[in-house]
Amino acid sequence: MKCKICNGILKEVINLDKQALANKYPKNKLEIKKEKKFLLKVLFCINCRTAKLNKIISRKLMFENYFYLSSVNEGLVDHFKKLSHKLKNRKFVIDIGSNDGILLKPLKKLKVNSLGVDPSKNVGDIANKKGLKTLIGFFNLKLVKKILKKFNKPDTIVASSVMTHSNNPKEFMNNIKKLLENNGTFILEIEYLLNILRKTQYERFYFDRPYYYSIRSIDLLANAVGMSLIHVENIRVHGGSLRFIIKNVKNANKTKQCKKLLNLENKILNFKYFENFNLKISQESKKLVNNLIKFKNEKKKVIAYGAPARLSTITNFAKINNNLIEFIIDDNPLKQNRYSPGQNIFIRSKKSINFKKIDIVIVFAYEYFKYLKKNIKVKKIKFFKPIPFKKL
Numbered sequence: 001m002k003c004k005i006c007n008g009i010l011k012e013v014i015n016l017d018k019q020a021l022a023n024k025y026p027k028n029k030l031e032i033k034k035e036k037k038f039l040l041k042v043l044f045c046i047n048c049r050t051a052k053l054n055k056i057i058s059r060k061l062m063f064e065n066y067f068y069l070s071s072v073n074e075g076l077v078d079h080f081k082k083l084s085h086k087l088k089n090r091k092f093v094i095d096i097g098s099n100d101g102i103l104l105k106p107l108k109k110l111k112v113n114s115l116g117v118d119p120s121k122n123v124g125d126i127a128n129k130k131g132l133k134t135l136i137g138f139f140n141l142k143l144v145k146k147i148l149k150k151f152n153k154p155d156t157i158v159a160s161s162v163m164t165h166s167n168n169p170k171e172f173m174n175n176i177k178k179l180l181e182n183n184g185t186f187i188l189e190i191e192y193l194l195n196i197l198r199k200t201q202y203e204r205f206y207f208d209r210p211y212y213y214s215i216r217s218i219d220l221l222a223n224a225v226g227m228s229l230i231h232v233e234n235i236r237v238h239g240g241s242l243r244f245i246i247k248n249v250k251n252a253n254k255t256k257q258c259k260k261l262l263n264l265e266n267k268i269l270n271f272k273y274f275e276n277f278n279l280k281i282s283q284e285s286k287k288l289v290n291n292l293i294k295f296k297n298e299k300k301k302v303i304a305y306g307a308p309a310r311l312s313t314i315t316n317f318a319k320i321n322n323n324l325i326e327f328i329i330d331d332n333p334l335k336q337n338r339y340s341p342g343q344n345i346f347i348r349s350k351k352s353i354n355f356k357k358i359d360i361v362i363v364f365a366y367e368y369f370k371y372l373k374k375n376i377k378v379k380k381i382k383f384f385k386p387i388p389f390k391k392l
């Protein structure tokens with residue numbers, strides 16, 4: 001298979017076995033029966049240092065009814081509040097993948113003219129009801145034309161954790177170029193492939209996201225459409241992402257930091273790095289399963305906390321079902337009383353549980369651990385992070 005970004009050759013580097021769609025939670029036995037599973041492999045192009053999944057699932061199937069609400073995540077709310085302050089002098093900001101208005105809300109407070117775009121009707125409706133203007137639709141050429149008919153060109157476009165969901169990165173970048181004012185700024189936030197590998201986060205690979213980028217991938221993509229990557233910085237969201245600053249102008253200079261990070265990446269992100277990653281993920285998955293079996297033999301009652309997409313990837317790869325984890329608690333009401341994708345472990349609300357009967361909680365939503373610990377006051381309960389397996 002050829003790389004869509006640079007025409008180089010894609011080679012298989014990771015095999016995560018059969019996986020269900022990570023953000024689809026079956027409601028009942030019939031939906032479980034109809035659930036589809038696909039072989040999930042990761043391919044890599046060494047020339048532009050981009051990873052891509054072997055199979056692309058229809059975006060329509062994936063995003064029309066979505067279960068993820070950004071504003072449920074306190075860390076993210078804070079992240080976008082800080083970003084809004086950096087944008088307080090901008091004329092017009094468009095947020096692509098605006099979800100429930102997590103950036104639009106603080107921008108509105110600062111009186112910055114802004115507009116959101118999101119493909120999920122149920123989520124976009126939530127934003128519109130709060131008075132955070134959101135166009136519902138996929139970010140494509142048709143939508144760009146629609147925006148340009150009604151509005152001026154924005155001087156700033158933000159796309160946070162959205163480009164990984166696109167199955168055509170070149171077209172995505174081209175549409176940004178068409179929409180953005182000359183010399184305007186595109187702020188792109190995405191998970192960094194090198195960080196995913198560094199932290200053994202194989203659960204970050206799932207069908208919602210066909211592409212995984214490096215700094216070089218973004219540099220080449222920006223150049224290909226006549227824009228320039230000028231700066232890159234580390235941000236904390238989603239376990240280590242990068243923020244790219246791209247200018248709508250040709251051949252602009254890069255910052256020192258941008259050059260330095262590009263150099264570093266060039267030295268380490270190669271096939272050997274994936275080999276080590278594969279070794280680590282099979283060891284870590286075995287460790288998790290062996291511990292769950294040990295708990296079961298000790299007659300411990302084991303449950304999980306949180307049903308994010310990573311729970312799906314991990315439980316499907318390591319073949320963990322309700323024989324080893326009795327049920328899952330999740331605070332998102334859209335997921336409750338449904339089943340986890342693929343291994344079909346039942347998801348319940350916190351209210352419905354007598355914590356005195358629980359011995360072990362495997363915390364899949366580990367970013368909320370502090371909050372969870374505050375809420376559960378049963379002393380004997382032990383908490384563990386699944387990958388890498390460790391006591392919390």
Ligand SMILES: [Zn+2]
Nearest residue numbers: 003006045048
């Ligand atoms: Zn390539």
